Amino acid sequence: MSGSVEDDTNVLLSAAASASYRMLLNLMFRVLSFVMNGVLLHYVTSQMLGVVNVRLILLHSTILLVAREGFRRACVSKSSKQNWGQVINLVWCIVPIGILTAMVFSYVWLYLLEVPDPIQMPNYHIGVYSYASCAVIEILSEPVWLTAHAFLFVKLKAVIESVCIITRSMINILLVVYFPDWGIIAFSVAQIVFTVLWVTAYYAYFSWYVSTQQKKDDSFPVKSVREFLPTKAPGKPWISTHLVVLTWSFVKQSFLKQLLTEGEYYVMTVFGVLSFAEQGVYDVINNLGSLAARFIFQAVEESGYLFFSQTLTREVPIKEQNKDTILLASRVLESLLKLVTYIGLIVLIFGYSYSYLFLDLYGGNTLSQGPGPMLLRVYCLYVLIIAINGTTECFVFAAMSKLDVDRYNYKMMLFSLLFLLASWSLTQWLGSVGFILANCLNMLARIIHSVYFINLYYEGSEFHPLRGILPSAPVMISLTASLLITALSEQLLCCDKGNLYRLVHFGIGVVCGLSVLGSIYLSEKQLLIFIKEQYQKMKKIKTKTN
Template sequence: SLPVFPAFIYQCAGAVNKEVISMTDTGFSSSVQSELAYSVVLVFCFLFHSILIMFRYFFISGRLISVLLLQTFVNWKEARLTWSFFKQAFLKQILTEGERYVMTFLNVLNFGDQGVYDIVNNLGSLVARFIFLPIEESFYVFFAKVLERGKNVKDQKKEDVAMAADVLESLLKLVLLTGLTITVFGYAYSQLALDIYGGSMLSSGTGPDLLRCYSLYVLFLAVNGVTECFTFASMCKEEVDRYNFVMLALSFTFLCISYFLTHWHGSVGFILANCFNMGIRIAHSIHYIYGYFKESTYRPLTGLLPSPILVLIYIISGVITGFSEVFFCCDKGWMARLIHISMGALCFGTTVVTMFCTETKLIHFVRSQFLPQYMKKGT
């Protein structure tokens, strides 16, 4: 709940910077007051909820005296680890929302380009929110329970290490293929998607190029989510602190690159800077995972290597849909658009069939891990 306050301050600053509106304006002041009220209510609700939990745990269960006598009110080892993750949260905020600070306070884009960027960013982030974020959160809990934090592979149970390695390999393959599919087909269908969503105003400007670059960024997001999921679930406090220094340097570099790339390539520079940021974080996590499993026989990073036949199908699909976009999209009428969509559907179907034939281990993982969960939710 506490990060809501910085978000509120940021939103106010961005609104003031974008629009020259008097504070007496009814709409603006009402919006600010509602945001402030929302933040205050959130903080007090979580505070009341925490006090209620403590009251139930200590007073109702009669554990307060034993806690005071044994002085175990705080687990200092976990408290220090929590503090390390707390510091990391601020650095992640800069890496996640850094381009918005640059955009707002340095005026590198005009209002029109900022609006198009926000639309594309919101559309593109839907995939990360609804597909990759639940996977990352669920399997972070899984890895944290299976593996003991801060211990080497040799000091852990072999069956737990084997399970974690198999799941990590399948997860990496799953998000990699999902990201590749979005990247390949997103390139050829970005203009059509924006034309359907917002008309020629979005599809005729920088919008399609932005969404194409964002399709590539989704691939980086997908892989980074799983690699960091495992890394943070197995790191000890000292390793988290060292990684915080890396993120501090990366945050400064990211802001500088965002500024210079935007001057060079407009709003596309922001997405390219985000790709650079994610690429460095992926490289760091891969280095950690490689060192973690180095003394074992397991190699979960092979999940980042799709089959050559599937890679070939991706390349052919990208070429076919790219030419289809040139000849049939998007100012040649609805019949041409339907042909373009049909070509994409045919290529997508071929890709999925090839995936079922070449990635049998992944298909088994999806059937055994994901489908039962969705069936339980449905019932």
């Protein structure tokens, strides 16, 4: 029993390390994107941003998600008891699926959707072919990427993603600045370089690893590079039937989740409720508003899912699982909920009073005049909601049985329809703000479902991890006071009275922010102890490894 708990603790530490690297990676990526978008605002039109950042990137992400997301979720599950050769065989099925998906969506993007004016925006078809081809090429790395993910090569993933993202960002900036007439071709070239570098790096590393380091790691299932290709193991079928069924459930769920997470972009693309220029401005605001979501919450969600999926056992009642393991999972869930809830509340409170100042400094009148500040304020509310939703769902998806996953797919279909309807109707009434409010409504519906599932999962036990959503009274008092003070400061000092008044307004926010952090430090001892414990254990393991 102790060995099992120790293994679960090691999974937690590896997941925490993965989250740390992901946070660092996402921070660097967001900083680069922040700088790059600032440059692009001065060198390209908002219409170009709309075509590239909305239309073409949506094509790329749609192909990848439909083709591979269900495979990724199913193949790291502890309950599958999979033979890794069968996993590799199944993963290669992604390639023909990706090719077919790329062909279908490329046709839709070129011939069924509204296309930009060829005079103002030439080479749109080249962009579509380039981004679709890049998605297919990236899929070729899936066997080695999944191996890296499942066997916790967290440093490898962080390094490769960092190098590729930096390379793409730098090429984008250089081509846009020095070859402004290239337009869409500049973005296409950068994406092609990123994809080729990504695939080459993963295969090069594992070719080196299996030929030199694999002998030192008996637990690593791949003994030669050839085993990354489809291979039939003696006495075993090509693929696991159980894994196929689980994958299909996640494939259906992933498609619906894509509609929910990227739904506003589909509404923009299909119904044309915003012009390409308006889409470009919305995308800039959306990227700025999602800094916290993509920097912290996505890393927590992915690493949390990895931990829970390898700690909990699907389709086994909680009373029949190891009690120490369930205690650890409950404690982790409560601590993660507490952490992301506080981060979301801080973003909401201070985002309300500093959205205008931030946008004015970053993009000038292009962003600060018009709907930009209100759009960012509403997005700060959305950040809090997705913080809670992402953390609860990573537990739910890891604990669901196959039957639960299938049932949830039907609920997701309902969520999708309601969200698309809300997006269309609210956008007609409120413009681009309606997209964010529709997202808030659909995330709230998903939170209600997750809370209901978790309550049922822990029913009859002494564990109550959902208490992590509730902030302590001292922190709430501090947050409320900060909201009132900074809102009054914005009215009196910001933002047309000169830089000195802006600086004072910023200083007031710093003082209020420190008071909020102080209240968390004084009232949330258990959360701080948990964070400190994981940090010390990670540091100890890292020291032993080195």
